[in-house]
């Protein structure tokens with residue numbers, strides 16, 4: 434199959450592309466670095482010719498609701514329009530467990546993306562996953578203050594990004610299913626504990642300090658709204674444990 438990957442150079446996008454290559458599929462990357470800006474549509478014309486499916490794992494780093502909504506809806510609509518022009522038969526989007534229960538600006542953007550997807554004309558599959566184990570590393574880098582990293586208090590059931598990538602590819606090569614069962618890792622944990630373990634394994638000297646995010650979003654992050662059994666349907670549970678992942 435020929436599969437276009439929006440965000441093919443990102444954290445999960447690279448793993449999606451690797452998984453597709455390993456299964457002998459052809460990959461068409463859609464990123465600004467490879468000449469396609471999905472906000473403006475520049476470079477998109479013709480890129481989807483002969484493509485069977487699109488996997489959308491594009492991302493923006495923002496907590497501002499308006500920015501996130503604009504980004505995720507514009508890029509989704511541009512993809513869906515280009516798919517209609519080129520008769521692409523399947524669009525697969527990655528989203529996040531619990532986004533309807535945690536009112537963070539970024540999550541509101543992801544919700545708007547889901548709505549744009551279901552309002553479009555493409556046949557689609559949607560996978561909601563929990564935070565990646567790799568999110569702990571991202572959190573360590575996100576808020577650095579001299580000798581400390583501030584990591585939000587957050588109860589999650591993280592999953593390996595490689596298992597998310599495998600699930601997305603599995604969906605793309607089959608018939609569209611609409612919303613697929615959510616995907617989570619094998620056990621719930623505090624993100625701060627995971628960040629401390631990652632920090633130790635990677636030899637990072639900065640101290641990991643937990644912070645409580647303010648307001649309703651912060652409370653929901655702490656109270657388990659991001660766990661699959663609360664924030665979603667019964668979930669598929671990945672097999673890679675945090676110990677396996679840290680060893681890798």
Ligand SMILES: NC(=O)c1ccc[n+]([C@@H]2O[C@H](COP(=O)([O-])OP(=O)(O)OC[C@H]3O[C@@H](n4cnc5c(N)ncnc54)[C@H](OP(=O)(O)O)[C@@H]3O)[C@@H](O)[C@H]2O)c1
Nearest residue numbers: 440442443444445464465466470471472491492564565568
């Ligand atoms: N992190 C988590 O724990 C987690 C959990 C569940 C789901 N997710 C979802 O997973 C998805 C991927 O996240 P990630 O952390 O893997 O992303 P990432 O590493 O930040 O990568 C983002 C990708 O999007 C591309 N991109 C950004 N703006 C673009 C534009 N205007 N046009 C075309 N391409 C653009 C980037 O390439 P260029 O810069 O070259 O354009 C890059 O390839 C997101 O939708 C996120 O919500 C994340």
